[in-house]
Amino acid sequence: MKSLRKLAIGLAVLFCLCQYQTAFALPGPLDHGSGTGVIVATATHNSNGNNGNNGKNSSASNKKTNPPEPVLATAAKITDPGRSFHVGDIITLQCVITPSDAADKTILWSSSDKNIAVISQDGVLTALNPGNVTIKATTANGISDSLKLVISVIDAVSLTIIDPPSKMEVWAKTKLACSFDPENTTDKTLIWTSSDEGVLSVDGYGNIEALKPGEATITVTAANGVNAVCQIMVFTIDVESISVGALDAQYNVGDVIDVAVTLLPDNSTDKDYTLSVSNPDICQVIGKNLVKLLKAGDLTIVVKTANGKETSVQTTVILPVKELKGPKQRLTLSVGKTSPVVFTVAPEDATLPGLNWSSSDTGIATVDGAGNVSGVSPGIATIAAVAYNGVSMSVEVNVVKPFPWPLIIVIIAVAAGGCVWWIMRVRRRRGAQGSAENDLQ
Numbered sequence: 001m002k003s004l005r006k007l008a009i010g011l012a013v014l015f016c017l018c019q020y021q022t023a024f025a026l027p028g029p030l031d032h033g034s035g036t037g038v039i040v041a042t043a044t045h046n047s048n049g050n051n052g053n054n055g056k057n058s059s060a061s062n063k064k065t066n067p068p069e070p071v072l073a074t075a076a077k078i079t080d081p082g083r084s085f086h087v088g089d090i091i092t093l094q095c096v097i098t099p100s101d102a103a104d105k106t107i108l109w110s111s112s113d114k115n116i117a118v119i120s121q122d123g124v125l126t127a128l129n130p131g132n133v134t135i136k137a138t139t140a141n142g143i144s145d146s147l148k149l150v151i152s153v154i155d156a157v158s159l160t161i162i163d164p165p166s167k168m169e170v171w172a173k174t175k176l177a178c179s180f181d182p183e184n185t186t187d188k189t190l191i192w193t194s195s196d197e198g199v200l201s202v203d204g205y206g207n208i209e210a211l212k213p214g215e216a217t218i219t220v221t222a223a224n225g226v227n228a229v230c231q232i233m234v235f236t237i238d239v240e241s242i243s244v245g246a247l248d249a250q251y252n253v254g255d256v257i258d259v260a261v262t263l264l265p266d267n268s269t270d271k272d273y274t275l276s277v278s279n280p281d282i283c284q285v286i287g288k289n290l291v292k293l294l295k296a297g298d299l300t301i302v303v304k305t306a307n308g309k310e311t312s313v314q315t316t317v318i319l320p321v322k323e324l325k326g327p328k329q330r331l332t333l334s335v336g337k338t339s340p341v342v343f344t345v346a347p348e349d350a351t352l353p354g355l356n357w358s359s360s361d362t363g364i365a366t367v368d369g370a371g372n373v374s375g376v377s378p379g380i381a382t383i384a385a386v387a388y389n390g391v392s393m394s395v396e397v398n399v400v401k402p403f404p405w406p407l408i409i410v411i412i413a414v415a416a417g418g419c420v421w422w423i424m425r426v427r428r429r430r431g432a433q434g435s436a437e438n439d440l441q
Contacts, residue, residue, distance in 0.1 A: 070103040153186035164230035176206040236269035318351035324393035375399035
């Protein structure tokens with residue numbers, strides 16, 4: 001217990017000693033007068049500094065110093081750009097801070113009217129509209145400077161229409177362009193007009209279109225009234241010839257012909273044309289290039305341009321055969337005999353350029369172009385007729401040996417002669433008997 005108590009007392013004494021700083025004076029020269037050397041030690045308390053030196057340590061190595069105060073801005077000056085400002089200008093402003101070694105050189109920029117000019121925190125100024133505006137620069141500690149600016153516009157002195165055409169074909173289109181003097185004119189709004197919209201039209205962007213032959217003046221006007229003009233003549237290119245696509249030799253009633261028309265040269269101005277027909281009773285023009293066929297007959301189609309050029313094409317309209325009608329039962333024909341086969345067409349007024357006749361076996365029967373069939377040898381053959389449009393019909397023909405009429409005639413004649421002889425004999429015999437009876441009486 002005693003040893004623990006001594007340890008606690010020792011730690012307490014050590015803690016108290018750590019709260020003080022002790023200075024020892026180095027031994028100085030001996031005082032020969034006294035013949036003794038004195039070493040002086042002085043201790044100074046750090047907490048109250050009341051030992052006669054007003055809280056200052058006697059040792060230079062133990063002296064405390066406060067950090068220096070930051071250097072503050074005392075003035076700010078916006079550098080005059082030395083120029084006038086116009087709408088659309090963009091420029092970076094500079095602000096000089098005094099003193100140059102100011103610790104915080106942050107600048108806060110602001111505009112008195114953001115509709116006239118705006119400025120970024122990097123000092124980039126953009127002029128938006130004409131008027132007066134004040135630009136202010138403020139330092140971090142509140143020192144500021146301002147710059148009054150007048151934003152103005154740059155008016156156009158003159159306009160130039162760039163390379164306008166002197167002539168244009170009817171229906172031609174192009175776009176006109178205009179340059180400003182000076183190039184940095186503020187308001188580049190343009191108004192385009194034509195002296196004759198019927199000849200030459202123009203929209204708000206300078207797009208022009210030639211509409212008919214004549215002359216017109218195009219005027220472009222700037223916002224401040226400055227203008228420029230150009231005169232343009234509009235002309236036509238006449239059609240020189242007409243090309244019509246080839247037509248078929250024949251068309252059926254009910255068909256619609258699409259007439260292909262090409263006007264030459266290709267850049268002809270007036271490409272209008274009309275179709276007409278020589279016989280309106282058999283057809284009808286139903287569109288720009290369409291002709292509907294109504295009846296059979298010869299047809300001439302005429303193409304005529306606006307400047308009087310004309311050409312024509314011909315074709316034939318036919319009423320197609322729908323059906324062939326004829327005998328359905330087998331026909332009998334003797335060898336060596338000729339008989340016509342008759343087929344009728346439907347409708348009755350169908351155009352019939354002719355039928356193509358054929359025989360399935362010309363060794364039995366033959367047929368000519370008119371449908372006449374001739375028996376060649378006994379047997380059965382098929383006779384067929386085909387119309388121009390493929391409609392067909394056929395019939396069977398049975399060719400037989402000819403009947404032996406001469407022999408029959410001889411037999412009949414002999415039989416008739418025998419009968420006559422017999423009758424005459426009977427009559428003579430009866431006559432003789434009658435005479436004998438008369439004699440007996």
